[in-house]
Amino acid sequence: MCHQISIEIDLDSLTYSGQIIGEINFVIDTYDYFPGVGWSDFVAVLLKWWIDSCRALLFAPVASIYSFVFMDGPFSMSAQKITLSELELSFMEDGQMKTEIGIVSIEELKASLIKATRQFINAVDRLGWENEEVDILRHAIKSLEAY
Incomplete structure (x- = not known):
């Protein structure tokens, strides 16, 4: 299953002082948050790293393992490709x-990553914040959407 x-x-937790920091989590089955509710990190940087890992997994052979890391702290999500369309995850x-x-x-x-990234970029645009990582993220999300 x-x-x-x-x-x-x-999006209400976002703060800007050169870098954009905010609460970001993986959520499994709508209730299991990782690393945990209230976790704050460098959102644009993480999303870019996660897009790179997701894009790599799309083309990786079965049994390949990629990490979705967090910048602050010792946390990551490990994703092993077990079929052409499925991953086995561990926190x-x-x-x-x-x-x-x-x-x-x-x-x-992939769909969740695209949705979260688009929501984040739209929020940053509404706030009028400019940041190099967000510019890089704009290009990265287009490359993921293309696949």
Whole structure:
């Protein structure tokens, strides 16, 4: 059975002082937040890294493993491609498995990443913030959407 996965950014938590920081989490089955509710990190940087990992997974052979890392702290999500369309996820802390999540659809991860990134970019635009990482993110999301 596949689990649902989404990426949630609390747009009201965003702050800007050269870098854009805000609350960002992976959410499994609408209730399991990782790293945890209230986790704050460098949103544009993380989204860019996660887009790179997702794009790589789309073309990687089965059994390939990619990480979706957080900048602040020892947390990451490990994603192993188990079929052409599915990933097995684990939440990691200090390189050790913290929680085995189970199977998710690569397409659902991709769609959630696109949605969260678009919402973030729109919020930054509304706020009038300019940032090099956001400019890089604009190009990265287009490359993910193309696949």
